[in-house]
Amino acid sequence: MKKVLVYLSVSIILLGLCSSCTNTNGNQEENKVESIDYENAYNQYSESFTELNDIEKMDIDENLTKAVLYYTDSEGYLVPVMRQVPKQEGIAKSVINALINNSENRIDLRETGLKPHLPEGMEFELALKEENLMRISFDDKILTFSNEEEEKTAVQAIVYTLTEFETVDKVQILVDNKIVNTLAKGTEVGEPLTRGNINSLNNLPQGEYVKITLYSYNNTTNNYTYYIPITKNIVKDQKEIQSIVEEQINLNKEMGKPIPEGLELVSIIVEDSTAFMTIKNQIETKDENFERFMKAICLALGQNEEINSVKLVIEDQDVNNMEILTFSVPIFANVYE
Template sequence: MRKQHILWSGLVVLAFILAGCFQGEQSMEEMDAPENAEPVDNLEDIDSEATEEGESDTEVEPAEAAETAPRQLYLIDANGMVASQTFELPVEASKEVASQALQHLVKGGPITPMLPNGFQAVLPEGTEILDLNLQEDGTIVVDVSQEFANYKAEDELKILEAMTYTLTQFENVERMQLRMDGTPLETMPVNGTPLGEGYSKSNGINITDSDTVDLVDSKPVTMYYPARQNENRYYVPVTQYVSGGEEEIYASIVESLIDGPGYQTNVTQVFNEQTGLAAAPVLKDGVLELKFTHELLAEDGQPVISDEVMETIVRTMTELQGVEAVDVEVENVDQLVNENGEVYDEPVTGETFLPSEKL
């Protein structure tokens, strides 16, 4: 009888324990899944719902990338030549673009972390661009601070050339006049280079030795030659004096371009020395027609013209007054293509390599 009582008591206790367990499970289910809740298939749904519920007016939008535009800045390369490099600079209001470009020519300025190997800025450290004024005749008046005068005499022409070519990349700028702290400069402050009515591309850049040239019967022409600094490929403008009358001038320029400016300039010679013109150049409606011998081709028997050869020709010839585009042909070749196999089906303009804009 005592054993039965103990057994019965144990069964009662067990029943209470089991009842408590079932009630606990039900309570957890009720907390985790409300009666009206829809089933969730995966964690992505949970994250999505949590995000929607947690949205607020203070949500941070991702920052938009600043708009930039390519700018040609003329700097000094490892060989001491003034040459351009293209940089993506933040877009400025039209009247600020030229000032921005000049500020990037200052040593120790914003250009410093972007300089390619071997290149350096040209304007003395601390130089400030105080004001710019573009006049209707294409003259841009640049007012600089007194720090501008802190340069060596041998750098004077490089400074003038770099500033002039940087500013004249804008198609409505023809020449540059200088002021320092508001005072007009008739000559440069260190070596006395005359500024006259303004400095322009006609004054030349990286001028080569002209001892063997008759300056009376010749004219200065700026030619573009490719150069390399490690993996960096760029073009060096070199002003050479070319002889020839109005009818022969284009042929004389092509001949000088093929010959090159000499070894002292450290540029790359991209022409086969046997290359020549197969016919006299013709300028018609702004298009200069140049027909070359087959030595112009990158590979004999193939209608491919080297990209560097084409850019050298077009950059140089479109600098000439009245030449808007160049139609390059090779004798006995029906259609020329570039290194990527793309057909030259129309004359090539300078804008192909150097897009321009107005201030």
């Protein structure tokens, strides 16, 4: 991955969010799925790639449009991924179908280490109502999760994925076209749901606090590093930008992610849309751990809309050896074709 990350101008084209608002899992689709030799596909899969989460590797196809889907990883975290999907009517139905944990979708994601979270064979209907409300009615497969955590994660994946569309602000989940207060394991769905507090640490500091988004990451396939948004509450501070960087470094430590050896933060200031992050000591800047560390820093700083680039200033006793590295703030954490 190059040190200078690039912007992607995202324009999700909504072509009839829920035309023919039923999930079609008919014989034609079943035959198509059964014709794929999934075992062979796995066996032939090569791990020769090194990094696929790179916008420069995405081929832009005019017949496709962008959509953001929320998958889960092996630790149960929700992970947003920007995908290219066919331009078509009923695109909302298409993205929910992509969240169903069937063989075809698992094969599609095999390089990422992520998985779709909804039960195989699930059927649903969609209807876009007034005030940007999307109603989605599932069959009783929505009641088959083994525990509350899995059930809650599935609901969040549905809500986050649908509210990525500009015309959807909230989601009402129904079972067999009926409003229920809770699902089988206790997840509350009686009222329309909105997005917020993704992968929250649920910490409550004393006094006035603000919510920030930090980023962990994983690479379980040696091909794809995915970044995980983590919501944390921190004490409100006049030096909020520096606090974000300090909290990001602390999160790396807590989650066992490498930090450049010898790194010592001196200051961080913002000038003309650029965050200048000054550190002491020379550090290793040529390996993938540094690249991942800096992308997480850039993503965390990117929640401040004023910041669109980061300059890492590495101080040295000899001023002539001072090093400055420039990074653009990525507009999205994860991209996968």
